[in-house]
Amino acid sequence: MFSSAVLFAFGIIASVNGFYSANDDVIQLDATNFDRLVIQSSDVWFIEFYASWCGHCQNLAPEWKRAATALKGIVKVGAVDADTHKSLGQQYGVSGFPTIKIFGANKRSPTDYQGGRTADAIVEQALSQLRTIVNERLGKRGGGGGGGSSDGSGGKDTVDLTDSNFQSTVLDSEDAWLVEFMAPWCGHCKSLAPEWARAATELKGKVKLGVVDATVHTQLAQRYGVQGFPTIKFFPAGRKDGQAEDYNGGRSSNDIVAWALDKHQASTPPPDVFEITGQADLDSNCAEKQLCIISFLPNILDCQSNCRNEHIRMLKKFGESYKRNGWGWLWVEAFRQPKLEESVGIGGFGYPAQVAVNARKGKYVVLKGAFSETGISAFLRELSTGRLTSPLVPLSGVADGKLPTIVDSEPWDGKDGKLDDVEDIDLSDVNFDDDDDFDMKKERVDL
Structure with missing residues (x-):
């Protein structure tokens, strides 16, 4: 009885501590191999920081394994027991479990993963991250598929926004912006996509519409307190201090356009005449x-x-x-x-x-x-x-x-108009004799 209880207890401990093994496609990382395998590599890494006693981590484990198998040879999927290897967790600011970090092109500046905890969601975000890196290497603006074109609210008149281009594209511009923070797995975001694209076309030249894949560009999502999808923020025209206003209108293109035009009108100076x-x-x-x-x-x-x-x-x-x-x-x-x-x-x-x-x-x-x-x-x-x-x-x-060609003219000087001065003629030196006067009178009579 005692031996059975002991074996059962050890089995529980083993199952708790043994989230991942050498038989999985999840790569186990610690302080001895992290720099060599992750930091010095050119691969994209999705890394889970977990604790063996964490129930959420235990629930995530099978999905994490499935994602690792699906992404094998494409994106590296790793795991760190941050309760055991505390220095790694502290180095990357891990304060809760599980925490998932994405080590993309810049390994020294990983981003937090904020997507779903299913294998499908993890894989989708990993592929989105890959597209972002590939497009940046090609010199394309925005995050490519990481933003709106395939799963978000993209369209020919929407702008894909990323952690790297947001400052120069939005905050440093004089334009007014409506920015949607979305997630590719979000059903409401997919429903919004065609409406967002139509609104972007209708608002062209007045208010710009952008899309941020918040599951990839997590720094932006954290900065603007994004907690659900889609979240829409408004950045007014003119000089910006980084602050944004929450969008509180409807989700049809008509609602979006009407709301944006009201904001545009309020922030736009009146036209001159x-x-x-x-x-x-x-x-x-x-x-x-x-x-x-x-x-x-x-x-x-x-x-x-x-x-x-x-x-x-x-x-x-x-x-x-x-x-x-x-x-x-x-x-x-x-x-x-x-x-x-x-x-x-x-x-x-x-x-x-x-x-x-x-x-x-x-x-x-x-x-x-x-x-x-x-x-x-x-x-x-x-x-x-x-x-x-x-x-x-x-x-x-x-x-x-076409309208006719305009003739150049002097602008109005803002003053009253005046008649041209007529030169007075001095008639004092003119002599009219009686005959002249008679002839003039006669001529008038004859007429």
């Missing part, structure tokens, strides 16, 4: 925009500086209200650009006037209402919603549907 004095003004504020709003203001003699400035202030106010649309805003004095006026059906009378031009399509629509806050507000609302009372029509009298 530029006077058209040369071709560059039209090109940068009209040809490169979805729409441009062009106002034709009265001649300065008909609407002096106070009047004109009031018009411009009103236009700037509308520019602020509709800045999320990314429209261009322009004004020009009546008769200064006759070909431009002709191309959009303006000219000769009815100033001030306003048109909206889609330069890419070569079409325009004229403000039919009053040039007032009420009239312009209704016009812009129609443009913003796409529900126009009058449809856009093709530009008139132009080649290839």
Whole structure:
């Protein structure tokens, strides 16, 4: 009885301590071989730091063995009894069990594995890590398959972000960013992927969308407190201090776009209202925009500086209200650009006037209402919603549907207009005799 009990006890101890053996594909590591096998090698290593008394470690062991067998010859899978070899655990900051470290290209700076504890999840992350290293060696931006293209939220307009490029790509940029932290095994992340890609395309030029595989690029995940997937963070436009705001919108592309545009609008300065004095003004504020709003203001003699400035202030106010649309805003004095006026059906009378031009399509629509806050507000609302009372029509009298060439002119100096001085003629030296006066009168009568 006693011998049976002793043997049973030793069997328990053996099974607890013997998570891995020489018969497994898991490579057992300790202080004597760690530097030679791991640090000095060019292989990618997934290493578990465990303790023999740890129940979670015992549960992980069969999955770790399966992963090691599946990855044999591809990625090295090792294990360290950190309870016995405490110096190794301390060297790599191990404070709980099991802790899994990934020793990738930079062996001196391993990253924490934060994926699932199944063989499938471990293998998937190991292969993702390999893709990241291969793409970096090829000089490709981002982590390749480690980010979004295959399992995450990738698309042609999304950006793969990594521990190595996040600072330069996101934090050092002036752009606004929405960044998704995902895991390839995460079902919710897979559902989000097509919506994220569509949103990235729709937000192009306004807010950039990126993807981080948080199971590979664990430094970023730890920095931003990622605890579940997907986690989305917003980084506003302008200079960044590294802080991020949690995304709290829906997960459809429409929800993502609406939320991002609200943030974009709040952080974007209002557009200026530029006077058209040369071709560059039209090109940068009209040809490169979805729409441009062009106002034709009265001649300065008909609407002096106070009047004109009031018009411009009103236009700037509308520019602020509709800045999320990314429209261009322009004004020009009546008769200064006759070909431009002709191309959009303006000219000769009815100033001030306003048109909206889609330069890419070569079409325009004229403000039919009053040039007032009420009239312009209704016009812009129609443009913003796409529900126009009058449809856009093709530009008139132009080649290839393109806006006419602008004639260079001097910008307004901000002052009131003045009539040209007329030189007074001194008539004191002119003599009119009676005959002359008679003849003039006669001529007038004869007419």
